[in-house]
Amino acid sequence: MPTSAGTIDAVRDLKALLGARASDSAAVREHHSKGESYHAPAAPDVVCFPASTEEVVQIVRISQRFGLPVVPFGAGSSLEGHVQALRGGITIDLRDMNRVLRVSAEDLDATVEAGVTRLQLTKALRNTGLDFPIDPGADATIGGMAATRASGTTAVRYGTMRENVLGLTVVLADARVINMGTRARKSSAGYDLTRLFVGSEGTLGVMTEVTVRLHPVPESVSAAVCSFESIKGAVDTVIATIQLGVPVARIELLDDLQVDAVNRYSKTDYPVMPALLFEFHGDSDRHVQDQAESVEAIAREHGGRGFAWATRLEDRDRLWQARHHAFYAALALRPGAQAWTTDVCVPISRLTECVVETKADHAAVPFPVCLVGHAGDGNFHLIYMLDSGSASELDEARRLNDRMITRALALGGTCSGEHGVGFGKMKYLAAEHGEGLEVMRALKRALDPDNRMNPGKIVDI
């Protein structure tokens, strides 16, 4: 419930503006108090569901008048506490801004409202011959994906949101609307505001429209799975594949425990050993076959065995369904457990070292830890399956996460490859960026001097 007089007045003004699309009911506020993470929830005072950029402008004006925080909310699938309203205020849920505004088959781009989800966009592209391949797993909103600089399994070939957002419409803290970027495929006309805002997690403004690059649906697709005696053999296969310039579309690494979990959950029968899953995209069957053959030869050199190549749609689907359900498969190892998912990313040459040492940390822990990685990027995720009630398990997970991130930074990596910072990883930014963190603070101060835009995330000023 709103407590201060200012908040009560703000809620009144928001209801006057939006009617039932501004809600301070306990249920709605609670629903917007958290993403999909282990972090403690924090509810906003009021939740708004604007239908246009202009309504977002009006909401931000009200936030300005009453000095209230603004927290953007997409699908609620974020993992580091990005949507927690740590200091109360106004959550802006963009679910009603869900129109695909424009698709250009000629220019291979589209403009969507920020609340459009990945699957919704994919559906809108049916029969265009085009695809938006960035897939973080969850059916996140395109706005949320841009805000967290998301990526996923296909980044090794198609890049992350950094490479695939061409332009943004953003409402700033002072309610100005900025159209940034260009539909031209490149530009050297001034500072790259688009890239500054991609990954800024709502701390510099609220994204309301996103222009993204699209990619031709490949003429031919195949997949493969291969098991390895060791993580090292798997990672060396990845390095050699990329060095050779094989334009592989996906290379996913699963550790033995994750393979076991997948087998149990998805009724597959992969050897319980580290495994690589591949997807190949090409402009002809021949090209895809060439890629698969190149990779099979590389894998064999590095101790890979049972390279199973799947060209039929149902076989590929089965394989990628298994991968897609890896998270649920992990959860099923410990029914009722709460999952804590974390990620780091290191230069690929250090991936073996980082994975092997990290797994050694898990030897004696009292809960299952699964590993799945976007190995082509040097990025991997851990899933800690915790007893929800156990403070000691949470502490242990915290310690493991700390150790892994410290290790990744020491190896020249980053504390988050694709989940973002939120408030969960703020404490690692000083170690990662040094004085650069002060530069980030200066930018935040320049664009949001009152610290109203998603305060308490990435940097505090």
Next chain:
Amino acid sequence: MPTSAGTIDAVRDLKALLGARASDSAAVREHHSKGESYHAPAAPDVVCFPASTEEVVQIVRISQRFGLPVVPFGAGSSLEGHVQALRGGITIDLRDMNRVLRVSAEDLDATVEAGVTRLQLTKALRNTGLDFPIDPGADATIGGMAATRASGTTAVRYGTMRENVLGLTVVLADARVINMGTRARKSSAGYDLTRLFVGSEGTLGVMTEVTVRLHPVPESVSAAVCSFESIKGAVDTVIATIQLGVPVARIELLDDLQVDAVNRYSKTDYPVMPALLFEFHGDSDRHVQDQAESVEAIAREHGGRGFAWATRLEDRDRLWQARHHAFYAALALRPGAQAWTTDVCVPISRLTECVVETKADHAAVPFPVCLVGHAGDGNFHLIYMLDSGSASELDEARRLNDRMITRALALGGTCSGEHGVGFGKMKYLAAEHGEGLEVMRALKRALDPDNRMNPGKIVDI
């Protein structure tokens, strides 16, 4: 010659710091008064040749103490007046910071000092199986290329400096050294400082080290040239090629006058018609052949004729030498002329319109105008060959340039695809970015409140 007392003292301190590597001789100052452009020169008071980031820090401290501007200088090949010392001060020539610090074949990246040139890096990569494919034409420095967000013929496949710079070391206006970015292939850990500084043209700080992505040398390469009845047929071929997902490495468009110029200069005999030059990179000869065959079929559908496919190295070299010399070929059309080179970039679907209308502008002008474009990006260049002494020709070129940029912006494009802003294109930024220009000013103010870093470029505060 230094005029104010502050400047005299600064020069004294710089000479004490650097000895002969700080020079206020007329010849050295004049050499640093301009790039390769029609813009009026403007010499600095003093030129420094630091050998390390630490010396750059000391120079910036002196600039701070005496309130003097700092202008970074690479190869001097910039085209929009980036290196003119409009308000005097200290030019920092990075030519002595020319060490390739690190090449990682496993991670496909390298770190170089900012003064390393493109060809120097290419040479250092010999026998590694890797290449740095970004080629703006000139043998620019990697620092200069990062500062102007350069690209060139291969951007359609490998991206621009935006996609290929992984990290930077920058000395800020207050002499702090910031290491930004990461060698991890992706990160979502905070604001993307690297991308903010790429393309900032020295206005936010001086780049001293650059970490770039490398790419495997393709197993197989071929090239082709094809003539078209009309520009439209050529551009439609480009659009269809990209829609089909053919991963073409270069698609260059030459207009009939430029083809004629090339024939005369390089002793080639291409039909004097609009032409497309292609390069195909693949992981096998078969793949490259498939690409060329796909494109040949597309070109034929769009009125292309005489598709000449070159697989032999000497034939390819001849073709790309001809393209590489397009600028000199244009110059030779009017011996003694001064060249003014400009560029715009539009969504590819608007490229035909933009090119055809722009060429109509040239019908009655008294000087030759050649057109050459990176058509796969929607980017094209004009070269105006002007009588150096003629104010009326310069005025006419100014008018043509204005009209072309206004047109490109109206078509959803940008006032510069790859040359940057310098001071030559500042006047177009308000029309292109609207309120976004105010955001750029706020960022500049946050990082360089005294406006000492390359003042008078991109934005003034």
